[in-house]
Amino acid sequence: MSGLLAGSLGFLAVIVLILLEVPIGLALGGVAFVGMYVMVGPQATYGVVGGSLYEFAANWSLSALPLFILMGAFLQHSGLASSIYRAARLWLSFLPGGLAIATNVAAAGFAATSGSSMATAATMARIAVPEMLKAGYDKSLAAGTVASAGTLGALIPPSILMILFGVLAEVSISKMLLAGILPGVLTLAVYVAMIVIRACLNPKIAPRSLDKEEKGQRWASLIPIWPLPVLFFGILGGIYGGFVTATEAAALGAFLAMLIALAFGQLSFSVLKNSIKTTMISTAQIFFVALGAVLFTRFLTLTGMSGAFTSLFLDLAVSPYLLLLAVSVMFIILGMFLDPLGVMLISIPIIIPIFTNLGMDLIWVGIIVVKYVEIGLLTPPIGFNVYVVKGVVGDEISIGTIFKGVGWFLFCEVIIMTIIILYPELTLFIPSQMN
Numbered sequence: 512m513s514g515l516l517a518g519s520l521g522f523l524a525v526i527v528l529i530l531l532e533v534p535i536g537l538a539l540g541g542v543a544f545v546g547m548y549v550m551v552g553p554q555a556t557y558g559v560v561g562g563s564l565y566e567f568a569a570n571w572s573l574s575a576l577p578l579f580i581l582m583g584a585f586l587q588h589s590g591l592a593s594s595i596y597r598a599a600r601l602w603l604s605f606l607p608g609g610l611a612i613a614t615n616v617a618a619a620g621f622a623a624t625s626g627s628s629m630a631t632a633a634t635m636a637r638i639a640v641p642e643m644l645k646a647g648y649d650k651s652l653a654a655g656t657v658a659s660a661g662t663l664g665a666l667i668p669p670s671i672l673m674i675l676f677g678v679l680a681e682v683s684i685s686k687m688l689l690a691g692i693l694p695g696v697l698t699l700a701v702y703v704a705m706i707v708i709r710a711c712l713n714p715k716i717a718p719r720s721l722d723k724e725e726k727g728q729r730w731a732s733l734i735p736i737w738p739l740p741v742l743f744f745g746i747l748g749g750i751y752g753g754f755v756t757a758t759e760a761a762a763l764g765a766f767l768a769m770l771i772a773l774a775f776g777q778l779s780f781s782v783l784k785n786s787i788k789t790t791m792i793s794t795a796q797i798f799f800v801a802l803g804a805v806l807f808t809r810f811l812t813l814t815g816m817s818g819a820f821t822s823l824f825l826d827l828a829v830s831p832y833l834l835l836l837a838v839s840v841m842f843i844i845l846g847m848f849l850d851p852l853g854v855m856l857i858s859i860p861i862i863i864p865i866f867t868n869l870g871m872d873l874i875w876v877g878i879i880v881v882k883y884v885e886i887g888l889l890t891p892p893i894g895f896n897v898y899v900v901k902g903v904v905g906d907e908i909s910i911g912t913i914f915k916g917v918g919w920f921l922f923c924e925v926i927i928m929t930i931i932i933l934y935p936e937l938t939l940f941i942p943s944q945m946n
Contacts, residue, residue, distance in 0.1 A: 514550075518816030521546045525807070535853045540803035543810035550813060559809055567805045568798065571758065572678050577794040578761035579669040583630070584786035585768035585778075586738070594735035595620040596638045601729045608710030608717040610646055611656040612703050614639040618660035619699050620736070622667040623743045628851070628888055632661025632896045636903035644907075649716035652709070654908045655916020658896040659702065662885040665851070666695035668747060669761065671797065672855060672884060676877045677757075679859040683874075684757040685750045686942035690874050692747070693937050694882065697930060701923045709919070738771040751945055797852060804856030811861070831869060835932060838862055839883055846887010850895055854884050874942055875935045882931065886924050889917045 521542050528538035547556040567573075586592075599613035599620070606612055614635055622631050636657045643653035665672045668688035677684035710717040746764050749755040755763060772778040845854045859880070866876050888896040897913050931938060 514814035518814030536799040536803035539807040543806035575761040582764040582768040598732040608706040622664035628664035631664035651916035654913040659920035666691040842883035851884040
């Protein structure tokens, strides 16, 4: 059996196993192990498996992942998400589509503590969707806003996907985190503009409402969210100024989050135990998928599939933009069927050598990759964020209604990605200013 045939059969086997709902980490790792066992025998396979898994898991930069997850867990238990949404609602409800805008702003704020798109979508779905439906908002706008706002979790630092990209592409994680700020703000701004325009053209989908009693509570609503700017600017300021590395910033953030939960009177033994438990489970899930993807990447390299993919994409490299278009299509298609972690871990080792050979800035490429991975969370038939929101709202809103609402935000993503691709300096400005 030729290497390319073995690699093709391996890809097909992984797809079939995933469609059969086998966990993606097990599907990737299992197929890779069997494939290598058949091709090179047991001794070499055990050596590759042991060496590859240790090399990845022992990477010091990955220690930032559980620390940022722990930080988010502490802040969730402190009730910060509800406070962020309440403040955003009180300050923005007077605008056309104010509650939907407040949901986006609150999601951006919560993303700065969670680092996860799906966690952001699930949290905001519980808080914001009932408020919007109570105010008479169109169901597709309410649910679509929450599902799409969740994607801000991958751009607003800290971001789990950016940390993984930095490790896999061997670029500065600190610069990756800082590079996500302006694209994140751009995404938020375009989303808000679209909501305002739709609400102005059709006020029925987003009725305005703000009680006079609530207007007097605006300034008071800012008091409970003081930890957010302290954490956000403290962590990013430390990275930007060169005072701490990304890993040290994660440790600092987790420690400060614990103190914040203590200050809010929420740091009980139960909260401490549940936060650590959540961190351990989330980290184990990420590493399980990541280690399976590492083995599958080694298998593809052994079969020659990685080289074949590289040659295929280099043939398209007549223009960097044509190459980006081809890669974009690949990410969107993969995102329709795989979770973002799986998409990134499978594809990054293949495409990074291509962009490196072309001399393209990998920080900029990383932001583009993360954006496309997040867009995949919204695209049918398997838009993970859409199903997360559906799981929270239950039978009150149909899956078709949520996808209908998300369609408007996918149109926004076309505009956003065009700007990010045509103007790399938008992404690279803040990282370029680092000490």
